[in-house]
Amino acid sequence: MEVCCTGSSEAEGGGWVEYSAYNRKGTGRSAEGIQTEQREKGYWVSKMFRLSLAAASFRITITSAAVTLPWKKHSINLVDTPGHIDFTMQVEQTLNILDGAVIVLDSSAGVEAQTLTVWRQTDRYMIPRIVYANKMDRSDASLPLCINLLKSKFNITPLQLQIPVRENNGRLIGLIDVIKKDILTWHGDNGQKIVCTPIEKNTKQWEALCNVREALIGNLADMDETIANIVLNTDDISNIDNSVLLAAIRRVCIAQKGVPLFCGSSYKNIGVQTLMDGIIDYLPSPNDCITLDPFKCFGTSMSARAFKIVHEKQKGPVTFLRIYTGTLEKGQKLYNASQSRSESINRVMIAYADDYKEVNNVHSGNIVAVTGLKNTVCGDLLSSSNNAVKNALTKLSKSKKMTQDESIEMLGVEMNIPDPVFFCSIEPPSQVN
Numbered sequence: 026m027e028v029c030c031t032g033s034s035e036a037e038g039g040g041w042v043e044y045s046a047y048n049r050k051g052t053g054r055s056a057e058g059i060q061t062e063q064r065e066k067g068y069w070v071s072k073m074f075r076l077s078l079a080a081a082s083f084r085i086t087i088t089s090a091a092v093t094l095p096w097k098k099h100s101i102n103l104v105d106t107p108g109h110i111d112f113t114m115q116v117e118q119t120l121n122i123l124d125g126a127v128i129v130l131d132s133s134a135g136v137e138a139q140t141l142t143v144w145r146q147t148d149r150y151m152i153p154r155i156v157y158a159n160k161m162d163r164s165d166a167s168l169p170l171c172i173n174l175l176k177s178k179f180n181i182t183p184l185q186l187q188i189p190v191r192e193n194n195g196r197l198i199g200l201i202d203v204i205k206k207d208i209l210t211w212h213g214d215n216g217q218k219i220v221c222t223p224i225e226k227n228t229k230q231w232e233a234l235c236n237v238r239e240a241l242i243g244n245l246a247d248m249d250e251t252i253a254n255i256v257l258n259t260d261d262i263s264n265i266d267n268s269v270l271l272a273a274i275r276r277v278c279i280a281q282k283g284v285p286l287f288c289g290s291s292y293k294n295i296g297v298q299t300l301m302d303g304i305i306d307y308l309p310s311p312n313d314c315i316t317l318d319p320f321k322c323f324g325t326s327m328s329a330r331a332f333k334i335v336h337e338k339q340k341g342p343v344t345f346l347r348i349y350t351g352t353l354e355k356g357q358k359l360y361n362a363s364q365s366r367s368e369s370i371n372r373v374m375i376a377y378a379d380d381y382k383e384v385n386n387v388h389s390g391n392i393v394a395v396t397g398l399k400n401t402v403c404g405d406l407l408s409s410s411n412n413a414v415k416n417a418l419t420k421l422s423k424s425k426k427m428t429q430d431e432s433i434e435m436l437g438v439e440m441n442i443p444d445p446v447f448f449c450s451i452e453p454p455s456q457v458n
Contacts, residue, residue, distance in 0.1 A: 091103065091104050091345055091392055092376060092377055093375050093391075094377075096301050097302070100391065101304065104119055104122075104123070104392070116143065116146060117146065118332050118333065118404060119332050120147070120152065121150070121404070121437050122330055124152075124308065124311060124314040124317070125153045125154060125155070125304070125308030125314075126154035126155075127154065127156075127157055127300070127304065128143065128147075128154055128155070128156045128157070129159050130156060130157070130158050130159065130171050131159060132158040132159060132167060132168060132170070132171055132288065133163050133165045133167065135167075135173075135174040136178045136179075140178075144179055151315065153279050153281055153309055154281075154308075155278065155286070155287065155300075155307055156171070156175065156183065156287070157288070158287070158288040159289065159291050160290060160291075161189050161197050161289055161290050161295070161296070162197040162292065162293050164195055166189075166197075168185075168188075171183075171286070171288075172185065172286065175284070181283065182244050182247075182248070182282070182283045182284070183283070183284055184245070184277070184284060184286060185237055185240070185241060185286045186202070186203050186204060186241070186285055186286060187200045187201060187202065187286075187287055187288050187296070188200065188233055188237055189201075189288055197290055197293065198210050198211065198295075199211060199295070200299065201224065201230060201234055203234060203238050203241055204238075204267050205267055206223065206224055206234060206238075207221050207224065208221070208222055208230065209221050209299065210222075211293070215294050216293055216294030216295050217294070238263065239263070242256065242262050242265060242270070243256075244283065245270070245277065245283075248277045248280075249276055249277055251269070251273060252270075252273045271306060274306075274307055275307045278307045278308065279307075279309045279313060279315075285303060287299060287300045287303055311389065311390040317349060319435050320349040320350055320417075320436070321350070322416075322417040322420040322421040322424065323350040323413060324350070324417075325350070326409045326410070326413035326416075326417070327348070327351030327352060327353055327409040327413075328348075328351060328408045328409075328413070328417070329346040329347060329348045329349060329359075329393075329407045329408075330347050330406055330407070330437070331344050331345065331401050331402065332346070332347060333345040333403060334401070340372075340381075340396050341396060341397075341399075343374075343381075344394065344396075344398045345376065345393070345394050346392070346393050346395060347391075347392055348387055348389045348390065348392070349389060350389050351389060352388050353387045353393060353395070354373070354385070355372065355373045355384075355385050355386065356369065356370065356371065357409070359398070360410050360413070360414060361400070361401055361405050361406075361407055362407065363402075363405040364400065364401075365411075366400065367411075368398050368399065368400060369397055370395040371396045371397035372395065372397070373386065373387055373394075373395055374393065374394045374395070374396075375387070375391075375393065375394070376392070376393075406436060418433065421435065421436070
């Protein structure tokens, strides 16, 4: 699955988080009892993840960046893209390869101007999403503000899954898990130690938990038939099994009827691990993503899309591809359906930010960086051969009962380019220059 994470403020950057989990091996949750070896590995992974999220607080992202990282038997492809309106083309180039999105909000400001633009883009591409209210460590942070603005601006139902926990002095120390009825507290200089404890009954925290959980179940009952039947046939909704609620939230999220809401502080590393668990639990894998259905017409043939190109002095043009179907092999010859020409790739690599690990092949559902494609541009659709593209278009036309042109549009062979922000011309001061 591909996930995107984008910031909302014009003073901060954003990004898409792409999560690729073609072979899901259980959902896994980070709350209870983290083993020592998992904690050491998980802290390194969550640090990479939180650095990307925290980057929005300190600089403007102007180009997309990709990194692949493991998390609980899953492979997460994190794609960080700009949140600023002037660089929205970078977002458009990435949207076609995403399975899901993480929308990052400034919890002290709520929904800002660029959030509206990004939200409309994800709506157009029908991308399931979750919301992460960042900067909860600030004194002016307000989760109710974010919830109210999400409702009023987007006419959606936020599904609050966490409650921030603060000390008497207002310092953020942890989060209450509304599903599991536990409290998670982060300890250490960088929040590398997580302690999970049950919430005692007849306390203010228990009362707040019960109120939020009851509201969550009520919202789910309005959107999910399974939960509605359970609510109608039970006298005590507080005893609904955690796994039933988790499955319902996942169905609602993928169907885009509701949006799971997480919170935390990326700078303090509070809530990042639970956000990554939420990506796995609630956002779709490539097998579940509805927008990938048209690419099933390629069958076992390789199909991929180029969404980013960087130029390196030693490697030359490095093209980032999202593999939809089939397997990409080292040295394979590819057919560019958008340009009607063939090219051969040299090396196949997995991206780890600025570092690359060379591999022999990559399977569907992943993101890969390749060298050797000199004519390919962002948005181009690539396949193993011209015949594979023709057969796919024919199958798609027959199955969907549409014309050839409509099939081409559905596969996104031609990219949608948004209107420019402004027009300008640059002239040299003299003919010499």
